[in-house]
Amino acid sequence: MSDQTSSSHRPKPPQFSRAGQSALVEARGQIDSGPARRRQSNRLPTGGLIERAQTLTFTFDGQLYAGHPGDTLASAMLANGVHLVGRSFKYHRPRGILTAGPEEPNALVELREGARREPNTRATTAELYDGLIAASQNRWPSLRCDLMAINSLFAPIMSAGFYYKTFMWPAAFWEKVYEPMIRRAAGLGRAAGDADPDTYEKANLHCDVLVIGGGAAGLMAALAAGRTGLRVVLCEQDFRLGGRLIADNRVLNDRSSADWVAQMAAELAALPDVRILLRSTVFGVYDHGTYAALERVNDHVAVPPEYEPRQRLWRIHARRCVLAAGAIERPLVFGDNDRPGVMLAGAVRTYLNRYAVAPGRRAVVFSTSDETAATVSDLARAGIAIAAVIDARGTVPPGIEVAARVAGARLIAGGAIVRALGRARVRAVAVRTATGATEQIGCDLVCVCGGWTPSIHLASHLGGRPVWNDRLAAFIPAGLPDGMAVAGAANGQLALADALAAGAAVGLEAAHQCGASGQPAEVPATDGESTVNTALWRVRSARGKAFVDLQNDVTDEDVALAGHEGFRAVEHLKRYTTLGMATDQGKTSNITGLALMAEFTAKPIAQTGSTTFRPPFTPVAIGALAGSHRGKEFRPSRLPPSHSWACQRGAHFVEAGQWLRAQFFPQPGETDWLSSHNREVRTVRSRVGLCDVSTLGKIDVQGADAAEFLDRVYTSSWKALAIGKARYGLMLREDGMVLDDGTIARLAAGRYVVTTTTANAAKVLAHMELCAQWLWPELDVQLSSVTDTWAQFALAGPLARHVLSKVVDGQHAISDAAFPYLAAGQLTVMGGLPARLFRISYSGELAYEIAVPAGYGETVWRHMMESGREFGIEPYGTEALGSMRIEKGHVAGNEINGQTTARDLGLGRMLSGAKDFVGRAMAQRPGLMAADRPRLVGLKPVNRQDRLRAGAHFIRADAKPSGREDEGYMTSVAFSPTLDHWVGLGLLVRGPERHGERVHACDPVRGGNVAVEVCHPVFYDPAGERLRG
Amino acid sequence: MRIDCCYCGPRGHEEFVYLGDATVERPNGDPNEPRDEAARQRWVDYVYLRDNPAGAHRELWHHVCGCRAWLVVTRNSVTHAILRVEAARDVALARGLSPNPR
DSSP states (O other), rough: OOOOGGGGGGGOOOOOOHHOOOOOOOOOOHHHHHHHHHTTTOOSSSSSSSOOTTTTTETTEEEEEEEEETHHHHHHHHTTTTTOOOOOTTTTOOOOOOOSTOSSOEEEEEESOGOEEEEEETTTBBBOEEEEEEEEOOOSBBBSSSSGGGGGGGGGOOOOTTHHHHHHSSTTHIIIIIHHHHHHSOOOOOOOOOOOOOOOOEEEEEEEEEEEEHHHHHHHHHHHHHTTTEEEEEOSSSSSSSGGGEEESSEEEEHHHHHHHHHHHHHHHHHHEEEEEEHHHHHHEEEEEEEEEEEEETTEEEEETTTTOSEEEEEEEEEEEEEOEEEEEOEEEEEHHHHTEEEEEEHHHHHHHHHHOSOSSEEEESBBBBTTTHHHHHHHTTTTTEEEEEEEEOOOOOHHHHHHHHHHHOOOEEEEEEEEOOOOOEEEEEEEEETTOOOEOSSSSEEOOEEEOOOOHHHHHHSOEEETTTTTTTEOOOOOOOEEOGGGGGOOSSSSSHHHHHHHHHHHHHHHTOOOOOOOOOOOOOOOOOOBBBBOOOEEEEEEEEOOEEETEEHHHHHHHHHHOOOOSSSHHHHHHHOOOOTTTTTTTTTHHHHHHHHTTTOOOOHHOOOOOSSOOOOOOHHHHHTTTTTGGTTTOBOOOOOOHHHHHTTTEEEEETTEEEEOOOOOOOOSSHHHHHHHHHHHHSEEEEOTTTEEEEEEEETTTTTHHHHHHBSSOOOTTTEEEEEEEEEEESSSSSSEEEEEEEEETTTEEEEOOOOHHHHHHHHHHHHHIIITTTSEEEEEOOOTOOOOOOESOOOOHHOOOOBBOTOOOSTTTSSSSSSEEEEEEEETTEEEEEEEOSSSSSSSEEEGGGGGHHHHHHHHHHHHHTTTOOOOOOOHHHHHHHHHTOTTTOOSSSSTTTTTTTGGGGEEEEEESSSSSHHTTTHHHHHTTTEEEEEESSSSSSOOOOOOEEEEETTOOOOOOOGGGEEEEETTTTTEEEEEEEEEEGGGGGGEEEEEOTTTTOOEEEEEEESOOOOOOOOOOOTTT | OOOEEEEEEEGGGGEEEEESSSSSOOOOOOTSSSSSSHHHHHHHHHHOOOOOOOSEEEEEEOTTTTTEEEEEEETTTTTTTTEEEEEEHHHHHHHHHHHHHO
16 A cells, blocks of 8 residues: 555645746846836726735746736736636637636636646636746647637537537547547646645634625624624635625725725624634535535645645534625626627726726726616726717616716617627627617727626525526525525625615624624615616627627527527526536526526526526635545554554555554565465464454443343354353344354353454444344443454464463463363453453464453563464464465355355354344345355365466356356455465355365456366364364 | 434534434344244335335434434434434333333
8 A cells, every 4th residue: 555645745845847937037037127017007006905015926828927915816917918818618719807706707727837736716816926827728839829719610510519419429439539539629727637735624613603705794794793792703705805895986984995894804803703714715505504615725825834724624513694695797698798808897897996907998888787887987087998888778877877978988878789809809899779770899898797696506505496586687595594694785685785784684683593682783874876787688689609608608599509409497408508517607607598598488587497506606626625634644544553563574464444454474585475375374273373353343242131132133142151251153134144243252241242353343333232222222231342442362373372371370271171162261461461361263273362451462462472482483464364264164254245144154053043133034034045045165176276266256067158157156265375275265056065066167357267176165174173172 | 414412412414324214113023923924024114115205204323423322313304404313212212112022
């Protein structure tokens, strides 16, 4: 078992590629000396929540740029005039930045390099840091010259369902030719391919009120609940509180909205039981008030500081939750609406106000919403020329008219953009005016707004079905998870005043439901606004491709085609067209897609319904879900007490369940496992060997009814077992199959210690607990796992007693007469150390198992090896252990495989007829008693040189091998050094009646048929003379 | 999901192991029961046949990473709402002595 992965979680120094690093160094010089600073040509001279005093450098596709703390990668790219960011999934069309948040469908980049490279990172949420390295995706050889863009030429035939239809034939080509080709051409970023060098952690958080979203409603809710003294957690996905309050230029209580947010943040921070988690996205809602959140602890630095994780996965347990996740703006559907430079109006305002970036020099605004007034004002204040304000509605509210007039912008009421012109950047729009005339208007920025869609995802994660709201032309939450309330834009309260009031009220109500009392928080006065919107789902008779879902290249025509071909149900629409799939899950496109399907099928949207929302809200890295459970931390090894001794001795190890057990102990000159194994078997059979069997499960069974309990759990009777005796026991499942086996020793009247197999220890304990608590609660019996309490060693071989006499304290008689076969007792060893001794034998030799407190295990082991030296003692591993049990015909996990009965295994005589026990009734089913069931036999090769293989199937010697002729299979094989040939155990139809018959053991996969002779399963000392005496 | 263990209080579901229907009762375990079709059917029902109700359902959970008590959890299989948690031992004792003669 390789241990290579375990060292990989430690933080390592940053791993820039040599080329990237030298380019950075070079470019920093360039930037410091001036030209690069000038490159931020679209940075506004004042304003914004950025630290202008500090300059950060970064590269995109190898080109050096500068930005400031407070920037995202997207805002910094726009500040440098970079609009072309990537190529689209299917058609490889040039794409830019559409949004300013986590809903971004286009601006996906590969962030960082080497093992830290992270594909499909949204540039709109990636926080800028010094030395950031980003690369565009899905282009070859370069972003500007992408040869794959030839896909665009085939666009007419690459409609929805294209792959399914076109690559049907020949079927054999799918896996080898079509799929790899499609995957190469259509895709997103590349995974790093190397083990992630960073660490991730998981943590639990308990609170009274969880507030999701730190915008207007969330801040008010957190304040209202926090002032009552409750434990409040506020999660904000951004690195700054405020939501739209820092993106828009609003006035609250006569001060700027950004100032008001700063004041709120300070007040919340001063409340002792309010915890603010920035950079933390609540991405899933689970039953009973459990929420999952991803905190991007160190995504905003190149390399996490030592001992800090990159990300932290929070499991938040909250009594109440206020969902204040805000809303997502919708684009408009018109021809070539995907050209870089076409941006959401709200995002443009964010770049202007929060980042002090002008995304263009000459803008056209195209909208169906009264919010256009704010967009026009913000553009004008930033000094951006406004070529036209196009409102699709025939009647434009006075607010927009005034704003346009003040800005000196031409207002086109009742008009629409039919097509955007330009390729790598929009250069003009074709506009159809109210009269039907079309004209071109030059611009390098198109601000679009088709209204807002409440972020209802989390409200629906537990199956709540949202309801359609005609006024908003969107779904709003309904059927909320227990304990959740929704406030603000997420609930359709789009106007700031409404969101603030709702947040305050819902936050206080949540606190009341937690039993706290408090006064309503004063809601700040706001400047006026109108959020009225009239939905326009697409601009008809558009030329070019009109995209509904930018990330998946789904157009209005694709939706129409899906409807035409019968994929009308929303879930069918999604799967057929891929609308709403991939990393953005259709955050900007779902509603429009549903609305268009409703239009094409002439059904109301309320009836069309919504697709199901499932976690995660935004993508979560597998590394964050795994946390520290990687490599050995995922599945730690349990080490038996002799482990370090075995390591020193150069043992080979094997995994047995969770345990790491010594497989064999090679000696000098031994070149393979078989020669070591042969020597170990011969040593046990001729002298004495020692094997660590601490891994066996051990259960202490105590109580007045312990014997009665064991009678009901095991197949044979235990009441008659004398104190100081042990016996082999078998337990069944209630369906009659064998569950496990082991030894039961009676230490006192009401005290037994039972062993289980290594693999089934946990399962057997749980089963026995169920029997004790649920089936027979009236029995006085207590169970305790003592597997880890006792070290246990098997001392086996004709000289075992000689060794034992040097270990056991003198007052204890261990002669055959005093301590015969199947004796069990408590005594002391090594001068007073309490121990348990069992005279039981798995190997078939004179043997003991000695148990000592686990902490003394290694000491006792070493002492026994030392004591046995004069008798030629050697350790033996699981290989020798297994071979000797096969020589003796003992069944193990290969035979007790869940499909065998006691009768199948030749243990039918162990089923007591005098009492009830688990599995008794069902074991007597006719099917399980059938004469032709495969039953246990021994097998030896007719040609003694032949090797046997487990898994070979038995075919009658005169039959042609085929599945129909299958009569069972070989379950276990071993090379027997005692007999000098291979021996096997197997399950053969009517096996016990066929001793002496020859059959074929067929193994077509590994080649060859071996003629084998059916025999009794006990190959060695069938009379059992060696283990007595 | 969180289960309010009668001994440990509310704990995450990852501490528990689910077994299933707690409404089935083990048939009379008399070893001398006649091996007739009726007896066989009783055992088949107990071992294999389960209802799959939409709504409240009594089921066995094992607090395997906690106190190791078996619990009878009444859970709404549609909403996952947990309506009641009882110690399996108490439920079994209240049900009356097991059919096994002592």
